[in-house]
Amino acid sequence: MFDTELELDMEALESAEDFLEYFGIEYDSAVVQVNRLHILQRFHDYLSAGGLPAEEDLRRELYRELLQSAYEDFVKSNALTEKVFNVFKVQKNQIFVPLSSLLIQR
Numbered sequence: 867m868f869d870t871e872l873e874l875d876m877e878a879l880e881s882a883e884d885f886l887e888y889f890g891i892e893y894d895s896a897v898v899q900v901n902r903l904h905i906l907q908r909f910h911d912y913l914s915a916g917g918l919p920a921e922e923d924l925r926r927e928l929y930r931e932l933l934q935s936a937y938e939d940f941v942k943s944n945a946l947t948e949k950v951f952n953v954f955k956v957q958k959n960q961i962f963v964p965l966s967s968l969l970i971q972r
Contacts, residue, residue: 870922872929882906886937889930893937901940908936 879885882902886893898905912932919925 870925872922872926876929885909885933889926889933891930891934891937894941897937897941905933905936905940908939909933912936 875888876885879888882898882905883893883895885906886898909932912935913929919928
């Protein structure tokens with residue numbers, strides 16, 4: 867991928883708050899506290915869509931916009947509605963197996 871100051875800086879970021887602060891995005895800590903992993907995963911999903919500019923300044927602005935969008939998704943909605951992770955996605959024809967049926971009866 868790219869080996870620039872932007873990417874090196876991003877490698878050092880650890881939390882959703884770190885990312886939001888790095889890109890200068892104002893945020894409600896209550897929203898981030900509940901949705902931090904969802905926000906970061908959505909940001910990753912947006913980045914994975916491709917089409918990243920080679921120029922670092924343009925890429926920095928795009929990253930900021932995508933992170934802002936990821937954050938706003940969870941300001942306007944919630945994790946259950948957004949279904950970022952597979953655990954929230956209900957599969958068609960999904961079979962439910964109760965835990966009690968898996969236990970050995972003695």
